Amino acid sequence: MPEGHTVHRLARLQRRRFVGTPVAVSSPQGRFATDAEIVDGRVLEAVEAHGKHLFQVYEADLVVHVHLGLWGRFPNRRVPAPEPRGQVRMRIEGPTHYADLRGPSACALFTDVEVKALRARLGPDPLRADADPEEAWRRISRSRAPLATLLMDQSVIAGLGNVFRAETLFRCRIPPLLPGRELGRERFDALWADLTDMLRAGERQGRIETVRGPSGDQPDGGGARGTDHGNSSCAGSVYAYRRTGRPCLVCGTPIARTTHAARNLFWCPTCQA
C-alpha cells in the first residue's frame, strides 16, 4: 500500500484530526517509548509529507519522522481507543480520533537539522506544491541509467514505488529499459504530468486505479479488476502491475515480468516496445 499517495493522504487526515490540539502519544510496544514521552501531551503544530516520509511537527526541533516501509500501517479511527493489540509502535490520540502505527521501517524523533538533511536527499514530490520538475529533468536527462531504475530512485522523484513505476511507463508507452538521457523533453513533460495525475487520484481515492475508461478517466473495470491476482486492495484496476502473463488491456500481448534491481518489473512488450 504505502507509496507517496498513501502518505500524503495520511498527512491530510492527521492534519484535520490532530493538529492544533494537545495529543496523547505513547508506544505500547516500547520501541518508541523514550521519544513518545517527550512529545506526549504537546500540541501538534503541523503534519507534512515529502515522498514516502511523514513528519509530525510539534516544535522546530521536535519532529516525529515516520516511514512506513513495506509493511507499515497507520490507520486513523474514532475514539474511544481500545486496549492496543499486537505490535503498536506509536499511538497518537486526539479529542476525536486515534491512530496506531504498526510495522514502520522508521519512527523516531528528529531535530530540524535532521529533517532538512533527510529532505535534501529527496527529489521533487509531484504531490507537493513546491515540487520543481526541472530538478527531476536535470537528473534524468543526464543519466545513462534506465527509466525503470531512475523512477524508483527517491532522489530523482520522491514518492514513486513499484506500482506507479509500472503504470506510468505503460501509460506513457515508454520501454522500461530506455536510458534517461534518451527520453527527451516532451516525453518527460508527459511523464511528469501523468505521474501528478495518478498520484493525485490515488491520494483522493485511497488506492491506485490507473486504467482509463473509453470516455475519460474512469477505470473501465476490465480484465485487471478482480481478486485472482490477489492484490485488489493495493491496485484496483491497473494495466501492468502484477498482471504477468495476462493479456494487455490495450493490445492483448501477455504482460511480461522480470527482476530488475531486485524488484519486480512489469510491462507490455508491444505497447512499450
Added chain:
DNA sequence: TGAGTATGTTCAG
C-alpha cells in the same frame, strides 16, 4: 498450520 509473498530502505561486501 506453515509457506510464500508484497507497494521499501539501508548496509555490508
Added chain:
DNA sequence: TGAACCTACTCAT
C-alpha cells in the same frame, strides 16, 4: 547484489 528489517495477508496442505 543480497541480506536484513518486520507485518499481514493468501493459499496450499
